Amino acid sequence: MQFELIKNFVKDKGLPLYRIGQIREAVFVKGISSWQKATALPAALREDLEKNIKILSFTVEVLQASKKDPVFKALLKLEDGRKIETVLMKPGKTWSVCVSSQVGCPLGCAFCATGKMGFARNLTAEEISDQVLFWYQFLLEQKLGERISNVVFMGMGEPLLNYEEVAMAIKDLSNPDYLGIGQRHISVSTSGVADKFFNLAQDLPQVNLALSLHNADDSERSKLMPINKKFNLETIKEKLEEYLARTGREVFIEYTVIEGENNLPMHVRKLGKWINSIKDNYLLHVNLIACNPAVGKAVATEDSSVKKFASALQGMNINVSIRRSMGADISAACGQLASKNRRKK
Numbered sequence: 163m164q165f166e167l168i169k170n171f172v173k174d175k176g177l178p179l180y181r182i183g184q185i186r187e188a189v190f191v192k193g194i195s196s197w198q199k200a201t202a203l204p205a206a207l208r209e210d211l212e213k214n215i216k217i218l219s220f221t222v223e224v225l226q227a228s229k230k231d232p233v234f235k236a237l238l239k240l241e242d243g244r245k246i247e248t249v250l251m252k253p254g255k256t257w258s259v260c261v262s263s264q265v266g267c268p269l270g271c272a273f274c275a276t277g278k279m280g281f282a283r284n285l286t287a288e289e290i291s292d293q294v295l296f297w298y299q300f301l302l303e304q305k306l307g308e309r310i311s312n313v314v315f316m317g318m319g320e321p322l323l324n325y326e327e328v329a330m331a332i333k334d335l336s337n338p339d340y341l342g343i344g345q346r347h348i349s350v351s352t353s354g355v356a357d358k359f360f361n362l363a364q365d366l367p368q369v370n371l372a373l374s375l376h377n378a379d380d381s382e383r384s385k386l387m388p389i390n391k392k393f394n395l396e397t398i399k400e401k402l403e404e405y406l407a408r409t410g411r412e413v414f415i416e417y418t419v420i421e422g423e424n425n426l427p428m429h430v431r432k433l434g435k436w437i438n439s440i441k442d443n444y445l446l447h448v449n450l451i452a453c454n455p456a457v458g459k460a461v462a463t464e465d466s467s468v469k470k471f472a473s474a475l476q477g478m479n480i481n482v483s484i485r486r487s488m489g490a491d492i493s494a495a496c497g498q499l500a501s502k503n504r505r506k507k
């Protein structure tokens with residue numbers, strides 16, 4: 163729900179302006195999931211709100227909880243019947259939400275279930291920020307916590323292909339009148355839509371940028387991630403350098419280690435060489451993730467294999483961390499739940 167809606171509703175109905183604050187508090191502080199729970203408001207106003215304003219722009223179709231990790235995943239049905247998914251997880255002490263930015267994705271990365279669904283449409287800013295509001299309500303209702311600390315754009319879709327709505331959603335989410343999540347706690351993960359890096363640097367310099375690289379060989383990367391034919395490694399490098407010069411912010415390079423496909427000695431060499439050729443590369447940090455085997459022909463990557471890859475990169479003076487993949491039992495990689503539940507046409 164967009165905050166503007168509340169303001170307009172109160173003004174249009176000729177209500178006293180203090181109602182704006184009361185409604186805001188009910189939705190964004192108390193996290194009510196239905197207007198009837200806004201007990202500070204008179205019953206007639208609750209009825210009126212019920213008829214006129216939806217708190218969320220979707221309904222929940224499936225909600226799954228991981229048995230292994232603090233991870234929840236929801237399949238959401240939008241007003242036009244299309245479906246997206248969103249994930250709530252607790253990788254450390256705080257809760258993070260992974261949001262989708264498009265229904266499907268036009269980029270067709272070989273390893274990605276969303277890519278196999280094709281592209282339907284961009285999400286609106288409201289549909290994006292509502293995913294976070296939904297998990298906030300869930301945390302409060304389940305008494306699991308009172309705060310969402312981080313938001314990552316790593317769900318379905320390529321966020322930089324839906325730049326305007328994503329930027330608006332980030333501004334809404336970080337608005338203290340909304341959920342007030344600091345922009346430094348919001349990360350945009352891109353497959354390499356490099357012509358938008360500078361927009362992000364200009365408009366939202368506090369937001370974290372993460373680049374899903376997965377291979378530093380142009381021809382192999384183009385097979386894995388066809389967007390590489392449009393923005394190849396040389397172009398990404400140029401645009402990253404502009405971004406780093408402008409923001410001075412750390413950029414995360416995401417690299418899913420796929421056994422036998424991108425973890426051979428030549429892949430480490432090429433990745434190290436590419437990173438070391440980038441100006442201000444001390445600001446780059448590689449996150450290695452073991453491949454989640456649920457998709458396609460990829461097989462699970464052993465931890466030892468990821469550690470070997472990491473130490474080879476460290477040997478080339480590159481900052482590197484190993485990230486644990488969470489929620490594999492509920493297919494918490496992007497697009498997997500929506501593609502399983504997609505109706506065949």
Ligand code: SF4
Pocket residue numbers: 267268269270271274275276277278317318319320353496
């Ligand atoms: S990995 Fe991201 S960019 Fe690639 S197809 Fe999947 S959703 Fe799209």
